[in-house]
Amino acid sequence: MCEIKTANNINKIAYLGPIGTFCEEAACKFTMREQVDWQLLPCGTIVDVFNSVYRGEVDLGIVPIENSCEGSVNQTLDLLANEFDLKITGEIILPVQQNLISRQGVELTAITRVLSHPQALAQCREYLEGHLPGAEPVEIASTAEAARQVALSGEVWAAIGTAGAAAAYGLAVLVPAINDYSNNETRFVLLSRFDSDCFWDCKTSLLVYVLNQPGALSRVLGEFSLRGINLTKIESRPTRKKIGEYFFFIDIEGHRLEPKVKEALEEIRTVAQAVRVLGTYRSAVKVETAKRSVFEPTLDDLRQEIDMIDDQIIELLGRRTRTVDKVGNFKKVGSVRDPERESRVLEKLRKLAEIKGFDPDVISKVYRILFDHFVSLQQKKVDSGQ
Ligand SMILES: C=C(O[C@@H]1C=C(C(=O)O)C=C[C@H]1O)C(=O)O
Structure with a gap:
């Protein structure tokens, strides 16, 4: 299925550590479905994960990119856009259960501080306001590091994180599942220096930079909708150059080399300032074209595409009719046709x-x-004096 190229056959994967993070759980989920053995290497920060992949110290890195309740992990997006020329070669979606952890027997009312990653604190905002109003939230680089710091301190602090982190640092889960929304999921991406060889159930991540001009983004999106390419995500981040200028992170269904995707990208390159394909990889969620090679469309596929194109032609002819009708308001009796314009x-x-x-x-x-046809429509309008 999806082969991930590795340097010298050493299978090392860096993740946002320390031991006990959700990122480690995601890395385990990934390595379990692979045939080969992987060595998991915890890193202190998201930047460290990027660096170790970039320098070739590991074959893959795994970082969080978005959460179903809190949205994007901006740091990951910014590093992908501005700092590192790396590929996304896979994704893992993990259900996330946030737990309140501390030393066994600690009373909730006695807790003075709650330490965790900013995303985890945000996912439990309502719980903290309702149950621990007196405790100060403190942002830490990762949920597991928060648990480690709680264990090291002599204070009555708590952390928010995995049950694994509680076990790893000799703490207990005081209250399980304190996330405000029960369907809390985080999406992680695998980073590599190489493209993946994935040809089924693919999605492609793009980074598109358009100038702040009317219609620029709409033309980019139009190229996808024209070809029936489904967008699974669009997210903007500031370019850091000028207010009002953004990078757009766009995920689409399909392979970057699939004819209709290739064609859309060629068109987009004529409108956008820059387009970078961040990677084509296997989708964690079933894609419509499941199990069928995107390079061999069937007769049905092609006819469906023709139907869609015909719908769009009619849609545009309807718009043309309404616009020509408005032009009719500027016409006087006897001067409807404009051969020069035609x-x-x-x-x-x-x-x-x-x-x-x-x-x-x-x-x-x-x-x-x-x-x-259009001249006769205008003629009727002018003659009727409407
Ligand atoms: C719409 C207009 O009116 C008429 C119809 C035209 C068209 O359908 O494009 C062009 C010129 C005119 O003959 C116009 O003047 O622009």
């Missing part, structure tokens, strides 16, 4: 047709019919 439009469309792979002579025939 020949300019036609000249432009013939050139465009050539570029887009359509016969310009057919365009001339079709547009002669359309112009006659």
